[in-house]
Amino acid sequence: MSPSPPAEQARRPPVRFGIMGCASIARKLARAMLLAPSAVVAAVGSRSEAKARAFATDNGLATAAPRLHGSYEALLDDPGVDAVYLPLPTSLHLRWATAAAAKGKHVLLEKPTALCAADLDAILAACDSAGVQFMDATMWMHHPRTAKMRELVADEDSTGDIRVINSLFSFRADEEFLHNDIRVKPDLDALGALGDVGWYCIRAILWAVDYELPKTVFALCNPVRNQAGVLLGCGATLYWADGKIATFNCSFHANLTSDMTIVGTNGTLHVTDLVIPYEEKSAQFSMATKSKFAELHIGWDPLPSKHVLPTDLPQEALMIQEFSRLVQNIRDAGGKPDGKWPAITRKTQIVMDAVKTSIDNEFGPVDISS
Amino acid sequence: MSPSPPAEQARRPPVRFGIMGCASIARKLARAMLLAPSAVVAAVGSRSEAKARAFATDNGLATAAPRLHGSYEALLDDPGVDAVYLPLPTSLHLRWATAAAAKGKHVLLEKPTALCAADLDAILAACDSAGVQFMDATMWMHHPRTAKMRELVADEDSTGDIRVINSLFSFRADEEFLHNDIRVKPDLDALGALGDVGWYCIRAILWAVDYELPKTVFALCNPVRNQAGVLLGCGATLYWADGKIATFNCSFHANLTSDMTIVGTNGTLHVTDLVIPYEEKSAQFSMATKSKFAELHIGWDPLPSKHVLPTDLPQEALMIQEFSRLVQNIRDAGGKPDGKWPAITRKTQIVMDAVKTSIDNEFGPVDISS
Structure with a gap:
């Protein structure tokens, strides 16, 4: 098309x-x-x-x-x-x-x-x-910042081979939310924080690797559940065959945080307001490429660059x-x-299933066949 | 004293x-x-x-x-x-x-x-x-930025109970380093990247929790070694009894990155040049406290604050x-x-030992008795 x-x-x-x-x-x-x-x-x-x-x-x-x-x-x-x-x-x-x-x-x-x-x-x-x-x-996915980040993440000289991805998404739910929101109800949103905030972490990670599914997923060992068994916080580590690794952590119990960090052989990207930009009219991220310590290791050269992307319409x-x-x-x-959009959705859901399975299986490895 | x-x-x-x-x-x-x-x-x-x-x-x-x-x-x-x-x-x-x-x-x-x-x-x-x-x-540890970060991390209203810590330290070693540097030689620096860059990740994590030792350490499953068996990259996940979790990743194979991210119940701290500040005369970090999405979730309110700490002498x-x-x-x-300084050193080394043991034991859990 x-x-x-x-x-x-x-x-x-x-x-x-x-x-x-x-x-x-x-x-x-x-x-x-x-x-x-x-x-x-x-x-x-x-x-x-x-x-x-x-x-x-x-x-x-x-x-x-x-x-x-x-x-x-x-x-x-x-x-x-x-x-x-x-x-x-x-x-x-x-x-x-x-x-x-x-x-x-x-x-x-x-x-x-x-x-x-x-x-x-x-x-x-x-x-x-x-x-x-x-x-x-x-x-x-639709903010012009995302397109600019893709350009730099896909560029060999700017980022190179991705080695490490970290993604965090949390917010501090109040008592009202923790008792009454549909996202803590087993009959309405049984995936809890994994489905709500974890969705974005998994999507961010898959986005970073251009939707290559990981080989193996391990859930972190400290999920938090409510009395009904719904996840209020959890995380996972994802491994790819080439040595790439990603970790995410999502929670209803920590201060609002929306990070994606990507470290490649040639560059490092930081964004701290990934899911919803701090402000509606523009959004920024930081990119450091071929970073070195300066002579005598008393600073960095070059310094990271800040990229600011304005937008007429909100994302x-x-x-x-x-x-x-x-x-x-x-x-x-x-x-x-x-077919691009359903394919991306499906991969996100597959990784989410794997995290859920790992949690249910005492945090053991879950292999994903791609 | x-x-x-x-x-x-x-x-x-x-x-x-x-x-x-x-x-x-x-x-x-x-x-x-x-x-x-x-x-x-x-x-x-x-x-x-x-x-x-x-x-x-x-x-x-x-x-x-x-x-x-x-x-x-x-x-x-x-x-x-x-x-x-x-x-x-x-x-x-x-x-x-x-x-x-x-x-x-x-x-x-x-x-x-x-x-x-x-x-x-x-x-x-x-x-x-x-x-x-x-x-x-x-x-x-001696930069005035670190003292300012301690003030905010220790403050209940600013940070609250720490939930998640991420630390990354990597640099891209060249061929000369990978063949000849003492940090890749088993007889000189057998801990390789774990001892060199990993030291800082572990110290950052322990610093963040005011040196409370974690209960259990799991190494990540994808360490990279050279032919002599020296670690060129590795990582670990650390768990505390109260649900806090920390993850670190260190490598000689990724772009220079020196991150510490701390997420508490009330606040989030980001620093991206922890070990050596970008510039010698001042250093900065970002702190977001009681962050919320604005009405309709079209931005954040309040926004994170940037803290800039000048220094007359380098760290x-x-x-x-x-x-x-x-x-x-x-x-x-x-x-x-x-006795403060040797105690901090000792805890850093104890966690490093635990990571090493977990790597040697197929990434299984290593309990730390405090």
Whole structure:
């Protein structure tokens, strides 16, 4: 599939989104759809029409005047909806993402995309059968900073062969969250912190290695669980055959931290606000290439460089733009779904399964066959 | 022992150092002794007087006019030497550090201080018997940045309970180093990268937790060795009983990187030039406290703070000053050696032993009894 240039995308009618569920994160995505030129919020579906109405009112959708549906089924039956954004609890993804695909809706699915890779495969198979686009809602993938980092990480002279990756994502959940949030409930988001914050760590690591799956995964030995057994914190070490290693740690119990560190034979990249940039208008990272100590080891030469990437649209609106571009290409130009995004999702879920299996198996090694 | 104030230190005669061996790192320390007001280079000892003379000439010591000794024994017999700085290969530390102590010389010993904790204990026992001060030459401990970081890491509101520590130290060794440097020779520095760069990672982790020994250590499963079996890269995961975890990775095969990341319940500290600051006149680190995502998760509030710590003297000269202050207190004021420094060294060496043992035992757990 060849990408359509921005001008061509702008000529095409916008993609008509249905927001399927009024989770807190959907507020951010509703704003993104208002900001993205190629998207409109055509409908909101919730378990009651009153909830859908309140969501539309509270999130500045009055002008867009979306149709309000009192059930997910009604939203999926809305012929004026091209694509759904689905932020429901993870345990509902399999049912509703496959239902959406079956109704011919393109699927933008919140992470973690499924409780396990087998469930995700069923979702992807449904999208494939229906010829609809699938993408997970990992927003940082779409920031121009990510493209710039890719350029430098892929460059032999800048980074070289990657040797070590560290990724951290934590936030300090309050008591209310720890008792009531869906992310600590075994029936709603059974993957807990691994599915929520760990998702980003695993994605960051896979991104860094251009999606080469690791050979072996070991979970760290100190996961934290709540009384229901849901993970509130955990981590893992990932090994590749060529000696590369990655470690991640994710937690609901530590200060908000969102790090990715990549050390290659030739360069080192540091980013400390990977998942959500500190500020909306620009984001930065640091890159040190062919670093040496100065004569007598009294300093460094060269020093690391700071890269600052401005953006007109926030990363979540850029995600909506990219997803819309793919949908427009299918809807308006006879194109096929882009297989890149489901493939990336699937690898993330496979590594997540491996970490979960290692935790369940007393932190022993789990081999991944690629 | 009560610290002597700077004015009192300045009134006391300087400490007369003997540099014992002309290793490359000794050049940096000779400069530090020239910069430190409380130190003089009284003597240089090498395996030949010609080597000692060349070292003195090449390192601006002509004005200091140090006595030149053609053997280490002769240096230790020099009554005009109060203290020795000992940068010999690690395999020679036990012999020469104990000999220096036996001759009543205070001992500033390069890292790694010994091949194993038992050897270090013999060195420390010799220093203890002789009543001389012992300190290892871990320079970054003495930078004012380190004191400022301690203030924030120890503060409940700023950092809280530490949950995760990551430490990386690597540099990209060239072919010459990988074939000829003493740090890759089994008879000279058998600990290889673990002893050289790994020392700093372990010290950083122990520093972060105020020297509480971990309960269990697991080496990472992918150490790299040269043909002689010397480690060129390795790492470990350290666990504490309260759930804290630390990971480190050290290597001679990756771009120069010197990171310490500390994540607590209330705050996150990042430093990316821990061991040697980027520049000599000041050093910085970043601290984020009680970080939250802003409303709608479109940024962070508050943002991390950058702390910049200027210094009049480079960290290695501050180390010489501190060591000299302790020596002056013993020599000139009837004080006793300060037990803080040997205790820190010993814990570093104990963890290093545990990592080595885990590597030798197929990466199994090694418990540390504290």
